Amino acid sequence: MQTERKIHVSDGWTLFLDRDGVINKKIDSDYVRDWSSFYFLIDIPKIFQILNTIFSRVIIISNQQGIGKKLMTISDLINLHNIMINTIQNVDGEIDSIYCCPHLQENNCNCRKPNPGMLQRSIQQFPDIQLKKSIFIGDSLSDIRLGLSQGLVTVYLGDSPRLQEIANYHFPDLKMFMRNLIINK
Numbered sequence: 001m002q003t004e005r006k007i008h009v010s011d012g013w014t015l016f017l018d019r020d021g022v023i024n025k026k027i028d029s030d031y032v033r034d035w036s037s038f039y040f041l042i043d044i045p046k047i048f049q050i051l052n053t054i055f056s057r058v059i060i061i062s063n064q065q066g067i068g069k070k071l072m073t074i075s076d077l078i079n080l081h082n083i084m085i086n087t088i089q090n091v092d093g094e095i096d097s098i099y100c101c102p103h104l105q106e107n108n109c110n111c112r113k114p115n116p117g118m119l120q121r122s123i124q125q126f127p128d129i130q131l132k133k134s135i136f137i138g139d140s141l142s143d144i145r146l147g148l149s150q151g152l153v154t155v156y157l158g159d160s161p162r163l164q165e166i167a168n169y170h171f172p173d174l175k176m177f178m179r180n181l182i183i184n185k
């Protein structure tokens with residue numbers, strides 16, 4: 001569904017982002033295991049600097065089943081994220097927090113998207129977050145389902161007609177999302 005192309009936000013809005021396929025290039029049928037296979041998508045990390053001027057908080061929420069599959073370790077993931085955060089900070093961008101689910105799908109945990117565990121943890125860490133003043137951006141059904149079930153504005157990045165249909169908005173990439181924001185201060 002796309003009732004209008006422009007998304008209106010005002011003071012106090014939070015932006016939740018998926019990682020693979022939104023911030024960095026997704027690897028088909030594999031996992032981004034370390035910095036050598038991590039490639040920022042176009043104009044990221046510069047986009048973060050602008051997002052920080054619009055949103056009160058910018059938070060990444062990511063399923064990382066590669067850890068559960070023992071293809072990578074938690075410390076591999078932390079090392080990768082430290083480099084990613086530093087690269088973004090070098091252009092004055094900031095990420096408030098990153099939450100990752102390391103579990104396997106068959107574990108049926110509460111944190112793996114589309115379950116709400118990571119979103120709930122973010123609210124514990126930042127009690128000022130209002131889900132009704134939050135946007136969830138992702139490139140998978142699990143992202144959109146999580147956002148819709150918790151009452152966030154959902155934005156799908158990608159070309160699947162089905163996901164374009166169920167998300168509140170859709171754009172080809174983060175840059176186009178940003179260009180279509182209207183900031184009501």
Ligand SMILES: [Mg+2]
Nearest residue numbers: 018020021139
């Ligand atoms: Mg993704």
